[in-house]
Amino acid sequence: MAAAVLEQLGALWMQNLRSQGKLALGLLSPHNVLLQSHIHTSASLDISRKWEKKNKIIYPPQLPGEPRRPAEIYHCRRQIKYSKDKMWYLAKLIRGMSIDQALAQLEFSDKKGAQIIKEVLLEAQDMAVRDHNVEFRSNLYIAESTSGRGQCLKRIRYHGRGRFGIMEKVYCHYFVKLVEGPPPPPEAPKTAVTLAKEYIQELRNRTIIHTL
Template identity: 50%
Template sequence: YVCHMRTNIKYSPWKMWYIACMVRGMTVDEAIKQLSFVLKKGAIAVKETILEAQQIAVEKHNVEFRSNLWVAESFVGKGVVIRGMRRHARARVGKVEYFHCHYFVRLEEGTPPKHYYPFKRELTGSELLENWLQQMRKRKIPNSL
């Protein structure tokens, strides 16, 4: 696997979180394709970081095919917060905060799993029946023997 990061991106970590979650579990080619249609400043930084990680995988980690990679982890960390002042009318001031974030990505070789989030997948009929049976057996009648 290949880990890569970009630090001190001048973008809110709370906005970047949505973009980072979107590309999890996708192939690198699909992630690049999807990010090119996201009209947000953070999407450009994520796209560049994934492309850099793909390049590093091919050059330094002996990955044979650059298209045979998928995004195993994609998350955001909070960076420095620069605080400043903004002038208002009547000699008043307002507090301004400029947020920065760090973006981390890990690429793995191979095909991505069918369900990246296993708890969100559709359950089969036998699994649904088993869950229902477990719930029925766990029931208790209060104040009984």
């Protein structure tokens, strides 16, 4: 009787070990690791995901007699089927312009990205009047305009003789910041003497560790 009970307990113990071993192997299999992994190695995650959240920043009340703080509008469009490098040239073109001048420049550009940026600017202009209490639609200028890399897809490109290559379907993001008011005057180009003084000052401001 005791031998039968011990044999039954041993069988249950072995069955329990087998089930635990299968569970551990299943969790350690590459397929399940890929499904459960939330790590993304793409460079697109370097782009700030908090761009639109900057519209919800609440500033402290202003003091009496203090000049009125201009409205700031942050807007973007993500995952555009376009190269980030081509988009950067168009983004740099309108940086520092008034909203009307930027729309005019983009209207006469034959680039695909120019029409996309124009749509984003019009959306941001409507958002400024609707959500940020901007009185005049034309009283805005482009304070920041830049592009970033989106989440790109890798696909197989088939070659002859059974060979293949890897191709990328590239996407990009576009970010813009509008500020209420006239655009600031352009900065004067720096001379060689000014650049040399700034370089010397940077050298003097260095922190040299393990010294007196």
